Amino acid sequence: MHNVLLHIHPAKVSEASLRFNRTFGLGGMAALLIVIQIVTGILLRFYYVPSPADAYNSIIFLKSQVIFGQFIRNTHHWSGVFLLLIAFLHFLRVFLTGAYRDARKINWLFGLVLLLLIVFSNFTGYLLPWDQLAYWAITVGTTIISYLPLAGNGLRTMIIGGKELNAGTLQTFFNFHTAVLPFLLLVLVLYHFWRVRKAGGVLIPETDEKAEMVPVMPNLVFREFIVALVLLAVVLIFSALVNAPLHEKANPAYSMNPTKAPWYFAGVQELLMHFHPFFAAFIIPAGVMVFLAWIPFIRSGDKPTRHWFFSEKGKQSSKATALFAVVITVAGILFNQYVLNFEIAMPKIPALVSNGIIPLVILLFLMAIYYWIYIKRLRLSRSELVQVLFVFLIVAFIVLTIAGIFFRGKDMELTFPWRV
Numbered sequence: 032m033h034n035v036l037l038h039i040h041p042a043k044v045s046e047a048s049l050r051f052n053r054t055f056g057l058g059g060m061a062a063l064l065i066v067i068q069i070v071t072g073i074l075l076r077f078y079y080v081p082s083p084a085d086a087y088n089s090i091i092f093l094k095s096q097v098i099f100g101q102f103i104r105n106t107h108h109w110s111g112v113f114l115l116l117i118a119f120l121h122f123l124r125v126f127l128t129g130a131y132r133d134a135r136k137i138n139w140l141f142g143l144v145l146l147l148l149i150v151f152s153n154f155t156g157y158l159l160p161w162d163q164l165a166y167w168a169i170t171v172g173t174t175i176i177s178y179l180p181l182a183g184n185g186l187r188t189m190i191i192g193g194k195e196l197n198a199g200t201l202q203t204f205f206n207f208h209t210a211v212l213p214f215l216l217l218v219l220v221l222y223h224f225w226r227v228r229k230a231g232g233v234l235i236p237e238t239d240e241k242a243e244m245v246p247v248m249p250n251l252v253f254r255e256f257i258v259a260l261v262l263l264a265v266v267l268i269f270s271a272l273v274n275a276p277l278h279e280k281a282n283p284a285y286s287m288n289p290t291k292a293p294w295y296f297a298g299v300q301e302l303l304m305h306f307h308p309f310f311a312a313f314i315i316p317a318g319v320m321v322f323l324a325w326i327p328f329i330r331s332g333d334k335p336t337r338h339w340f341f342s343e344k345g346k347q348s349s350k351a352t353a354l355f356a357v358v359i360t361v362a363g364i365l366f367n368q369y370v371l372n373f374e375i376a377m378p379k380i381p382a383l384v385s386n387g388i389i390p391l392v393i394l395l396f397l398m399a400i401y402y403w404i405y406i407k408r409l410r411l412s413r414s415e416l417v418q419v420l421f422v423f424l425i426v427a428f429i430v431l432t433i434a435g436i437f438f439r440g441k442d443m444e445l446t447f448p449w450r451v
């Protein structure tokens with residue numbers, strides 16, 4: 032055991048890197064959740080049958096006849112949700128401690144790939160129960176692909192093997208879900224670990240550089256063990272208390288209302304309600320992905336402090352920008368719903384302009400005003416400016432996602448849960 036641990040960790044680590052508020056143990060938690068997914072996934076495979084005729088019944092059988100069947104299904108479901116949330120938080124912590132530069136550049140890029148793999152793992156798993164929720168969420172989710180310019184429709188047909196979800200789609204998703212994606216995840220996580228070691232371990236602030244080096248056993252390993260036990264307890268208790276959803280068997284002739292994409296795509300679906308699909312499903316998501324991948328390569332010219340949010344000014348501007356992003360996103364959603372829908376108000380103008388270019392220009396204009404009035408005066412470094420943009424995009428995305436999940440009801444109308 033000692034040997035295995037020393038293959039993952041170096042013999043000694045800096046005491047400063049052990050501080051919980053440096054990493055919150057999030058990377059290790061994500062790794063444990065992947066292990067839980069693989070173990071519970073393999074157990075589910077003993078009963079699950081990937082065909083439209085049998086998939087749903089195999090889950091009913093699993094729930095009602097198999098000892099701990101319901102519990103294992105719940106654990107797989109909730110740990111998949113936790114994995115996405117924890118990997119997202121880890122991504123935020125890595126960015127906000129500035130741990131994406133120099134020797135960590137490549138790991139940042141591979142981290143982004145890992146995040147995508149986790150989204151795809153969740154997405155392909157979502158279809159497998161073949162109930163109404165699965166069928167219609169994946170129908171909407173894959174429709175987003177068809178909005179991509181030129182190749183969109185063809186790409187969707189290729190991915191789902193036809194115009195509508197069918198037996199082939201289920202088989203393909205099953206193969207990706209239980210073989211291709213777990214394999215890629217495992218390989219990349221191991222590579223990710225290796226790169227963390229190669230970069231000299233977790234990044235620590237320059238003020239802590241003289242901190243003492245301590246043996247990894249028991250210092251780090253003991254802490255990891257505690258975090259793992261607590262996480263395991265939370266996942267298991269949650270799974271014992273809350274059942275994974277299962278609706279009626281999929282019925283392609285009768286759609287659910289509202290028809291929502293899986294929750295992690297609710298933000299994109301919400302964006303589609305306000306922007307032309309060319310912008311909502313292509314330009315904006317692609318722009319954000321390019322920005323995220325480009326971050327480590329932006330020349331900053333400043334010396335990184337490696338502190339959370341870089342500096343006091345960095346923290347202050349991030350807080351203000353988070354507030355600005357909440358206000359502007361909520362205001363945009365309400366404005367489009369209740370005051371003026373550009374597409375309806377300007378029927379003679381092509382939708383690409385009325386529903387795409389015009390609202391985007393207005394948004395950029397408001398961001399420019401915010402910059403001139405507030406951000407410019409702070410004289411931020413280039414890294415801090417990148418941070419401001421990052422915070423804006425992430426907070427806007429979170430607000431859109433929350434709106435899509437909790438505030439869209441029948442016919443995707445804006446509804447307020449407290450009014451019901």
Ligand code: HEM
Nearest residue numbers: 068069072073075076079108111152153156159160209213
């Ligand atoms: C990162 C890895 C994984 C994630 C995020 C993930 C996620 C999911 C999700 C969200 C579902 C739908 C659960 C539901 O609500 O019904 C699911 C179902 C399923 N997964 Fe996974 N999974 C992962 C790995 C695996 C692996 C490695 C296997 C098997 C080798 C597997 C086998 C299954 C099976 C058989 C189902 C259908 C059973 C059911 O829906 O209850 N999964 N997965």
Ligand code: HEM
Nearest residue numbers: 054058059061062122130138139142143145146232233234
């Ligand atoms: C399956 C998902 C992932 C796993 C299992 C994982 C695991 C880990 C672990 C264990 C560490 C060591 C320090 C820590 O725990 O924070 C780490 C560091 C790191 N991760 Fe991840 N990670 C994942 C996803 C990501 C993502 C989405 C990103 C960002 C896009 C990322 C970028 C990094 C970087 C740059 C480091 C080095 C940080 C430093 O030196 O302080 N990782 N990861």
